[in-house]
Amino acid sequence: MKTLTVSVASKNPAKIDAVSAVLEKLQLGAEIVPVDAGSGVSAQPFSLEETRQGAVNRAQAALLGKYDLAFGLEGGVYVLEESLYLCNWGALATKEGRIYTAAGAQLPLPERISEQLRAGRELGPVMDEYAGEIGIRHHKGAIGILTSGLVKRNEMFEHIVELLAGQFLKDSD
Numbered sequence: 001m002k003t004l005t006v007s008v009a010s011k012n013p014a015k016i017d018a019v020s021a022v023l024e025k026l027q028l029g030a031e032i033v034p035v036d037a038g039s040g041v042s043a044q045p046f047s048l049e050e051t052r053q054g055a056v057n058r059a060q061a062a063l064l065g066k067y068d069l070a071f072g073l074e075g076g077v078y079v080l081e082e083s084l085y086l087c088n089w090g091a092l093a094t095k096e097g098r099i100y101t102a103a104g105a106q107l108p109l110p111e112r113i114s115e116q117l118r119a120g121r122e123l124g125p126v127m128d129e130y131a132g133e134i135g136i137r138h139h140k141g142a143i144g145i146l147t148s149g150l151v152k153r154n155e156m157f158e159h160i161v162e163l164l165a166g167q168f169l170k171d172s173d
């Protein structure tokens with residue numbers, strides 16, 4: 001079978017590691033290439049729709065007219081009953097023009113963090129300040145900090161990538 005070429009629309013290790021882990025598990029022998037691909041939405045998406053759209057835009061942009069498959073993964077927040085929730089979306093684009101989407105874990109953000117996002121700041125630096133660490137978004141993520149390390153950002157994205165790859169494999173049966 002021809003080796004699949006797969007791009008990931010990010011240089012963020014939490015996202016690249018998630019795609020690598022799932023493709024390894026599936027033993028597809030795919031070659032993974034991290035590429036820069038803009039989300040086309042705000043730096044801090046503020047709704048489920050916007051976060052999902054960011055993932056779709058990234059996946060489509062990352063095909064670059066030369067990869068078989070491209071994954072776009074996007075983190076954002078949305079408002080539910082006056083609280084801000086962390087949300088995560090993924091999209092898988094195929095060179096034939098198909099798009100698969102899936103969402104991952106969602107959990108409420110502490111009010112101390114939410115108020116800073118409402119004031120226009122991005123979650124990445126706000127999370128670093130909150131936890132007294134640097135570059136949280138590149139490894140354990142907000143979800144890691146808020147779950148005492150029980151669920152890390154790469155693991156959360158792995159689940160999304162499985163939901164995407166699973167839908168793709170079902171269609172390829």
Ligand SMILES: O=P(O)(O)OP(=O)(O)OP(=O)(O)OC[C@H]1O[C@@H](n2cnc3c(O)ncnc32)[C@H](O)[C@@H]1O
Pocket residue numbers: 009010011012015039043044045073074075076122123124125127136137138140141142143153
């Ligand atoms: O390099 P890229 O792929 O852009 O990854 P990113 O983490 O910077 O960007 P996202 O588009 O996934 O997330 C949008 C914003 O929300 C922040 N964010 C989202 N999820 C997060 C998490 O779990 N932990 C920390 N910051 C997060 C992130 O830092 C951005 O400011």
